Amino acid sequence: MNKVFLIIQREYLSRVKKKSFLILTFLVPSLFIGMYVAIFFIYKSNNDTATKFNVIDKSGIFAEQFKNHSNVKFSYINDDFDFAKKEARHKKDQFLLYIPADFKQTGNVEIIGEKKPGIALVEDVENQMESILQTQKLLAAGIDTAVLNSTKARVNINAKQLTDEGEKDASIGATYVVGFLGAFLIYLALFIYGAQVMRGIIEEKTSRIVEVIVSSVKPFQLMLGKILGIGAVGLTQFLLWIILSTGISTIGANVLMNTADTKTEQVLTKNSNKAEMSPQQGGAAQQFFKAADTINFPFIISTFIFYFIGGYLLYSALFAAVGSAVDSETETQQFMLPITLPLIFTFILGMNVVVNNPDSNLSFWLSVIPFTSPIAMMIRIPFGVPGWQLALSIVLLIGGFIFTTWVASRIYRVGILMHGKKITYKELAKWFRYKE
Amino acid sequence: MLSIRNIVKEYAKHRALDDVSLEIEQGSIFGLLGPNGAGKTSLIRIINQITAPDSGEIYFNNEKLNQSHISKIGYLPEERGLYKKMEIGEQMLYLARLKGLSRADATQKIKYWFEKMEMQTWWRKKVEDLSKGMQQKVQFVATVLHEPELIILDEPFSGFDPVNAEIIKNEILELNQKGSTIIFSTHRMESVEELCNHIALIHKSHKILDGSVKAIKNTYRNNTFKIGVNKAIEQSELQTADLLTSKTTDDGIVHTLKLREGFSANNLLQEVIPLANLTYLEEVIPTIHEIFIKTVKD
Numbered sequence: 001m002n003k004v005f006l007i008i009q010r011e012y013l014s015r016v017k018k019k020s021f022l023i024l025t026f027l028v029p030s031l032f033i034g035m036y037v038a039i040f041f042i043y044k045s046n047n048d049t050a051t052k053f054n055v056i057d058k059s060g061i062f063a064e065q066f067k068n069h070s071n072v073k074f075s076y077i078n079d080d081f082d083f084a085k086k087e088a089r090h091k092k093d094q095f096l097l098y099i100p101a102d103f104k105q106t107g108n109v110e111i112i113g114e115k116k117p118g119i120a121l122v123e124d125v126e127n128q129m130e131s132i133l134q135t136q137k138l139l140a141a142g143i144d145t146a147v148l149n150s151t152k153a154r155v156n157i158n159a160k161q162l163t164d165e166g167e168k169d170a171s172i173g174a175t176y177v178v179g180f181l182g183a184f185l186i187y188l189a190l191f192i193y194g195a196q197v198m199r200g201i202i203e204e205k206t207s208r209i210v211e212v213i214v215s216s217v218k219p220f221q222l223m224l225g226k227i228l229g230i231g232a233v234g235l236t237q238f239l240l241w242i243i244l245s246t247g248i249s250t251i252g253a254n255v256l257m258n259t260a261d262t263k264t265e266q267v268l269t270k271n272s273n274k275a276e277m278s279p280q281q282g283g284a285a286q287q288f289f290k291a292a293d294t295i296n297f298p299f300i301i302s303t304f305i306f307y308f309i310g311g312y313l314l315y316s317a318l319f320a321a322v323g324s325a326v327d328s329e330t331e332t333q334q335f336m337l338p339i340t341l342p343l344i345f346t347f348i349l350g351m352n353v354v355v356n357n358p359d360s361n362l363s364f365w366l367s368v369i370p371f372t373s374p375i376a377m378m379i380r381i382p383f384g385v386p387g388w389q390l391a392l393s394i395v396l397l398i399g400g401f402i403f404t405t406w407v408a409s410r411i412y413r414v415g416i417l418m419h420g421k422k423i424t425y426k427e428l429a430k431w432f433r434y435k436e
Numbered sequence: 437m438l439s440i441r442n443i444v445k446e447y448a449k450h451r452a453l454d455d456v457s458l459e460i461e462q463g464s465i466f467g468l469l470g471p472n473g474a475g476k477t478s479l480i481r482i483i484n485q486i487t488a489p490d491s492g493e494i495y496f497n498n499e500k501l502n503q504s505h506i507s508k509i510g511y512l513p514e515e516r517g518l519y520k521k522m523e524i525g526e527q528m529l530y531l532a533r534l535k536g537l538s539r540a541d542a543t544q545k546i547k548y549w550f551e552k553m554e555m556q557t558w559w560r561k562k563v564e565d566l567s568k569g570m571q572q573k574v575q576f577v578a579t580v581l582h583e584p585e586l587i588i589l590d591e592p593f594s595g596f597d598p599v600n601a602e603i604i605k606n607e608i609l610e611l612n613q614k615g616s617t618i619i620f621s622t623h624r625m626e627s628v629e630e631l632c633n634h635i636a637l638i639h640k641s642h643k644i645l646d647g648s649v650k651a652i653k654n655t656y657r658n659n660t661f662k663i664g665v666n667k668a669i670e671q672s673e674l675q676t677a678d679l680l681t682s683k684t685t686d687d688g689i690v691h692t693l694k695l696r697e698g699f700s701a702n703n704l705l706q707e708v709i710p711l712a713n714l715t716y717l718e719e720v721i722p723t724i725h726e727i728f729i730k731t732v733k734d
Contacts, residue, residue, distance in 0.1 A: 003534055006530070006533055006534060014521075014522065203519075203520075204519075207519065207520060208513070208515045208517035209517045209518055209519055211486070211511075211516070212511065212513060212516065212517075212531065212575075212578070212579075213531075213534065215485075215486055215506070215509070215511040215513075216506060216534035217534055219486075417481070417487075430448050434447075434448075435488070435490065
C-alpha cells in the first residue's frame with residue numbers, strides 16, 4: 001500500500017505542479033463570473049435599449065394611453081407628419097407611430113422608421129392599441145371601470161416542492177441549470193481525466209519505464225496509483241473551483257444586486273410622473289439569484305463529488321485498459337468508441353429526455369446503470385430523487401467500478417509489456433483470460 | 437542463491453519456456469544466452485515477478501520467491517526508459533523508494549553514485565536534456581542504487597559508446613566483488629567470455645547448455661591445434677595428426693591440425709620440428725560464440 005501511495009504522490013504532484021493546472025483552476029471560476037455578469041447584463045439590457053416611438057395621434061383616441069415597457073417607450077409629439085417623417089429617417093432606434101384622423105373608419109396606422117420594426121414590437125403596439133380601443137368601447141357601452149379592472153386576469157405559476165421542511169419554492173429554471181451544470185461537468189471531467197490516465201499509461205509504455213516500475217510494484221498497484229493520483233488532481237481542481245466560484249459569485253452577486261437596485265430606483269424616479277414601471281424590471285437578476293438559493297447545494301455538491309469519483313473510477317479503468325493496449329495515442333481510436341458512446345448517449349438523452357421528464361422509466365434506468373448514472377443522476381438530483389433509487393444507483397456504481405477495474409487490470413498487466421503488435425478485441429479477450 | 441526449477445510458461449500460441457531449470461550461485465556472474473525470442477526475457481520477467489510461471493518454482497536464498505525479494509533484485513530491462521519530463525534526481529528518488537528505500541537513505545545513495553559516475557550536475561536536469569548514453573548511465577545507477585543482492589542486466593551494453601561501456605563493465609565487476617550476484621542476459625557473445633564465469637544457453641524455450649565457462653569450453657575441445665611454420669607441410673609427412681586447413685600469411689604458413697587418436701601435442705611437435713621452423717603452436721578452443729552457433733544449429 002505504501003508503494004501505491006508513492007505512485008499516487010508522483011502522479012498527483014507532477015500534475016498539480018504544472019502551469020496548465022494553475023491556469024485551468026483560475027480560468028473556470030472566471031468563466032463563472034463571466035456567466036453571472038452575462039446573466040445580469042441580459043436582464044439589465046432591457047432598460048437600456050428600449051425602442052422609442054414618437055406618436056402623432058391625429059385621431060385623439062390614444063392620447064396619453066400608451067404604456068411604457070421595459071423595451072418600448074412612447075412619447076407624443078405634435079409635429080407635422082411630413083416633417084416628422086423626414087426626421088425619422090435620421091434617427092436610429094426611433095420609430096414614428098402615425099395615427100391618422102380617419103383611424104376609426106379605416107383602422108390603419110403607420111409605423112415609419114429608418115429600419116423595419118421587429119415582429120415583437122409591432123405586436124406590442126397592436127396589442128396596446130387593441131386593448132385601449134376595447135377599454136374605450138366597453139366604457140362607452142356603460143361598463144364600470146371597477147368591473148373592467150376585475151375582469152383582467154393574471155396567471156403566475158409558482159411551482160412548489162414538498163419536502164420534509166415543508167413547502168419550498170421550486171424554481172424550474174435554476175433546477176435545470178444546476179442539473180445541467182453538474183451533468184456537464186461530470187461529462188467533461190470523465191473525458192478530461194480519463195484521457196489523462198490513458199495518456200499517462202501510453203507515456204510509460206512507450207518510454208519503456210514501465211518494465212522498471214513493474215519490477216518494483218505489481219502492475220495493478222501501478223494502475224491503481226495512477227488512477228487515484230489523477231483522480232485526486234481532478235478532485236482538487238473541482239474543490240478549488242467550487243470554493244473560488246462560490247466566493248467570487250457571492251461577492252459578485254451582492255455587488256451586482258446592489259447596483260441593480262440603485263439603477264432601478266433611478267429609473268423609477270425619472271419615470272414616476274410619466275408612466276408606471278413594470279414590477280419585473282431590474283428584479284429579474286435578483287429573482288434568478290434567489291431561485292438559486294432554494295437549491296440544496298451541500299447535498300448536490302456531495303452527490304456531485306460521489307458521482308464524479310464513481311464515474312471517474314469506472315471510466316478511467318477502461319481508459320487505462322485502452323492505454324495499455326496501444327503503442328501510441330493514434331491507435332486508441334478503435335477502442336475509444338465503446339467508452340465514449342455511453343457517455344455521449346447519456347448526455348444527449350439527459351439533455352432531452354431526463355431533464356424534461358426526470359421521473360420517467362428511461363430516466364430511472366439511466367440513473368441506476370453504472371455506465372450512465374453519473375451523468376443522468378446529476379440531472380435528476382436537483383428535481384428530487386427517491387432515496388431508494390439514489391441508494392441503488394450508488395451501490396451499483398460502486399459495484400460497477402470494482403468490476404471495470406478488475407477487467408481493466410487483467411488487460412493492463414499484459415498490455416503494458418506488449419509492443420509492436422496490432423491489437424484487436426480478440427487479442428484483448430485473450431489477454432483477459434491469461435493466468436498471472 | 438537463485439534456484440530455478442522446472443519453469444514452464446505458455447502464451448496463447450506458443451510455449452516460451454519449457455521445463456527450464458537453473459542454479460545460480462552466490463557471487464557468480466551468470467550469462468543467460470540465447471538468440472532473440474528464445475525465452476530469456478520471459479524467464480527474467482518471471483524472476484522479477486512481473487509475470488508468474490504456469491508451473492515450476494523459484495527459490496531465492498532457499499526461500500520461495502515472494503514479494504519481499506523485490507527489494508533485493510535490481511533489474512535493467514533491455515528496452516529501458518525514464519520519465520521524460522521528470523528531473524533526474526526526483527526520478528531516481530522515486531525509483532529507489534519504490535524499491536523500499538527511505539527518502540533519506542535514497543538521497544544519500546544517489547549522491548554517492550552521482551559523485552562516482554561524475555553526474556553531480558544532473559540532479560535538476562530532465563531526461564529529455566540528456567544524451568542517450570547519459571540516460572543509460574542514469575538507468576544503470578537506478579538499477580543498482582538499492583544495493584540489490586541480485587542484479588539482472590538485459591543487454592546492458594547495447595547503445596553504449598566504448599568509453600561508457602568500459603565504465604559500466606568495471607562497475608559491474610566491482611559490484612560483483614562486493615558480493616552481488618549478477619545475471620547477464622545477452623545474445624552478444626564477446627562480452628560473455630570476458631565477464632561470465634557461468635553460462636546457460638536457452639534456445640527455442642529449452643535450456644540446451646548450462647555450466648561454467650571453462651567446463652563448457654572443455655567439452656567443446658576436440659584436439660585441434662594451429663601451428664605457424666615457415667614452409668608448408670604435406671599430409672603425407674604427418675603420422676600424428678590430420679591436416680584440416682592451410683593458410684598462407686605474411687608471417688608464413690598457418691596449418692590447422694586435428695590430432696589422431698592416441699597422440700598428444702608433444703608427439704605432433706616432435707614430428708613437425710624436423711620438417712620446418714615453428715613460430716607458434718596453440719590449441720584451438722572454440723569461442724562461446726562458436727559453441728553457441730554450433731549448439732543452436734544442432
